[in-house]
Amino acid sequence: MSASQAKPVRVALLGCGTVGGEVARLLTEQAGELAARAGAPVELAGIAVRRPDKHPELPPELLTSDAAALIDSDVDVVVELVGGIEPTRTWLLSALAQGKSVVTANKALLAEHSAELFVAADASGADLYFEASVAGAIPLLRPLRESLAGDRITRVMGIVNGTTNYILSAMDSTGAGYAETLDEASRLGYAEADPTADVDGYDAASKAAILASLAFHSRVTIADVHREGIGAVGASDIRAAQVLGRTVKLLAICERVTSDDGSESVSARVHPVMIPRSHQLAGVNGAFNAVYVEADAAGELMFYGQGAGGSPTASAVLGDLVAVARNKVGNGHGPRESAHAALPVRPMGQTPTRYHISLDVADRPGVLAQVAQAFAAHGVSIAAVRQRDKHSTASLVVVTHLAADAALQSTVDDIARLDAVHEVVSVMRVEGED
Structure with a gap:
């Protein structure tokens, strides 16, 4: 039997915004090719939107405002592109309970409820992509x-938010401050009207939870991810990085950490870092994404491309949809949840990191010794020191070796209280260096 003669795989599409509109278009325009790849026609059975009258570009017979009824109808796959936690969580659990496979782009939902969704998929034999x-x-x-x-x-370390990467790249190339660069990003359409989820790191933290869960076969939620945004990154931080041959990026960093006793845990964090300009991630600019993966046998791998937008995201959705359709045609199943390692999540304070610290200090003998003593008191080793005199004060830059983040933060707090220290100008973590 040819693919065109096989029983169609019927798809319910929830949401028809930028990405959903592209998915609907491609399902129609590429129907023949998709059928050949899937082994059966992939048929759009209905589209649930909040206001059907706002979508004159779509066939009215496909439109409905009742997502629950569409899920309960004669469909095989539910593609969810609405976003948010509720009612999408309820809709997808209902679909999975009925044995209907799910394709979703909902990072926030997965970062909080992926375990619940996987349990529902396993119970019915449905796929979750x-x-x-x-x-x-x-x-x-x-x-x-x-x-x-x-x-x-x-380790999995990467740039997973295009808005923040655009802002930091522009600050690096122009020397402008954060606020004016954010305004420009909004004007050009790179930042949402409310950019909070991006610039405060929530978007990247959701993605970090998903990446850590998959990479380390453990259940990691957004609540486990340490999160810092880019709002505190100033032009002085960018200049300091440039002087040292570095650039500033907001990275999602997921690591397998081994303690002295051999026990393993997972660290998942999102925050700005300084990385050398020679690092693979340093040249990723604009709104592009890139993720760097380290594995024992495969070594170092790099994944790079467009991380957002209607067409790129629709491409990933359709790839999942074809995989689900193939599984249905062949009576197979996609990969299930792999959480067998069940590694504990290491608190940020116990996670080994490195700091770059810029200080304005009094220009007099003994100041460096006082600063060094504060590091020694917390067991933090100094990797490099750079000093520059300016009138009655001096600029002091200290880069540390790896130490527990809590010890580094306590060191900074003690240094700030020294009489000889006029100001802690900036503190930023350093990655990508041995």
């Missing part, structure tokens, strides 16, 4: 779930 939830068109999650399933991943 979510490639589009992290890094748009970049094929990243499937390699973590499948291609690297036989390897031991030690």
